[in-house]
Amino acid sequence: MQFTEENLERYSRHILLQDVGVEGQEALSQAKILIIGAGGLGSPAALYLAAAGVGTIGIADADVVDLSNLQRQVIHFTKDLNKPKVLSAAEKMQAINPELKVDSYHEFLTAKNIRAIVRKYDFVIDGTDNFAAKFLINDACVMEKVPFSHGGVLRFDGQTMTVYPGESACYRCVFGAPPPKGSVPTCSEAGILGAIAGMLGTMQATEALKHVIGIGERLTNRLLSFDAKNMQFRTINVNKNPKCAVCGKNPTITELKDEEQAVCEL
Amino acid sequence: MEHFLDITKDHCPMTFVKVKVKLSKIETGDRLEVLLSEGEPLNNVPRSATEQGYKVLEVTAVEGNVHKVVIEK
Numbered sequence: 001m002q003f004t005e006e007n008l009e010r011y012s013r014h015i016l017l018q019d020v021g022v023e024g025q026e027a028l029s030q031a032k033i034l035i036i037g038a039g040g041l042g043s044p045a046a047l048y049l050a051a052a053g054v055g056t057i058g059i060a061d062a063d064v065v066d067l068s069n070l071q072r073q074v075i076h077f078t079k080d081l082n083k084p085k086v087l088s089a090a091e092k093m094q095a096i097n098p099e100l101k102v103d104s105y106h107e108f109l110t111a112k113n114i115r116a117i118v119r120k121y122d123f124v125i126d127g128t129d130n131f132a133a134k135f136l137i138n139d140a141c142v143m144e145k146v147p148f149s150h151g152g153v154l155r156f157d158g159q160t161m162t163v164y165p166g167e168s169a170c171y172r173c174v175f176g177a178p179p180p181k182g183s184v185p186t187c188s189e190a191g192i193l194g195a196i197a198g199m200l201g202t203m204q205a206t207e208a209l210k211h212v213i214g215i216g217e218r219l220t221n222r223l224l225s226f227d228a229k230n231m232q233f234r235t236i237n238v239n240k241n242p243k244c245a246v247c248g249k250n251p252t253i254t255e256l257k258d259e260e261q262a263v264c265e266l
Numbered sequence: 267m268e269h270f271l272d273i274t275k276d277h278c279p280m281t282f283v284k285v286k287v288k289l290s291k292i293e294t295g296d297r298l299e300v301l302l303s304e305g306e307p308l309n310n311v312p313r314s315a316t317e318q319g320y321k322v323l324e325v326t327a328v329e330g331n332v333h334k335v336v337i338e339k
Contacts (some may be wrong), residue, residue, distance in 0.1 A: 012283045016282060016286070018317075018321050
């Protein structure tokens with residue numbers, strides 16, 4: 001592959017890195033990454049992945065831009081109110097990088113459609129805001145053997161973990177099943193400091209880029225959790241659970257089904 | 267094999283970017299002769315090449331402020 005003079009300059013700060021170089025930048029241009037949720041986590045992830053020169057970015061979100069989103073969903077602007085989030089996000093990503101190909105999914109990903117979408121990508125970023133979606137993404141990625149980054153934020157706290165299906169602990173190995181409906185507050189009830197979503201979504205983008213370039217250690221078998229109010233970070237070691245219902249030795253979940261849970265409005 | 271690159275008209279950091287692009291296309295053991303200018307390029311390119319694991323075999327003044335750097339991949 002031949003980089004144009006313009007692209008050499010655009011990606012010069014990547015190419016200069018010994019761990020990225022020309023080969024890493026070429027890998028990025030061939031990569032396909034899916035971001036599920038164009039919200040607080042998906043916004044920074046989409047912006048950084050587009051800027052990094054990822055060739056294809058899929059973005060899935062059924063919502064339209066709401067005024068209460070703008071405090072943290074930095075890919076959407078005031079002029080985008082009521083516009084589908086995937087359209088607003090695609091416009092910004094292509095404004096950063098006109099060579100980027102965007103696949104937009106203006107729909108909810110469900111047990112019916114998620115596997116066929118996930119399998120088209122090299123890596124998935126979970127930028128959703130509810131447990132039902134997080135377990136669905138985990139199970140679909142495990143079944144399709146597509147690595148993904150789990151992420152969640154609330155108030156001043158964030159947590160993230162990267163999953164390589166079959167090789168490392170999955171989200172279900174660690175958390176089992178969604179908590180009972182109503183037992184955990186959603187963003188709309190609990191609130192979130194906007195910049196915390198930026199921190200976490202950016203970490204997820206970093207994991208996606210490392211996966212594509214093939215460098216460093218991924219955040220596997222470790223749950224990174226932080227309290228940004230006191231700026232305390234810790235990683236908790238986790239293990240693959242041989243009895244895991246989806247990735248264990250005798251899985252009981254062999255077909256996807258949608259968990260019943262109200263989807264958070266954010 | 268010997269390869270050649272003239273970056274006398276380029277500025278940092280594009281100087282080393284172009285060296286890296288050229289190095290990525292040649293075989294291990296091949297040599298790349300780079301023409302560059304005094305100042306930042308001469309200070310930075312041989313140092314960066316060494317840091318990133320390439321062998322700088324020769325740095326010589328050519329004429330005026332132009333220097334020749336030979337790098338082995």
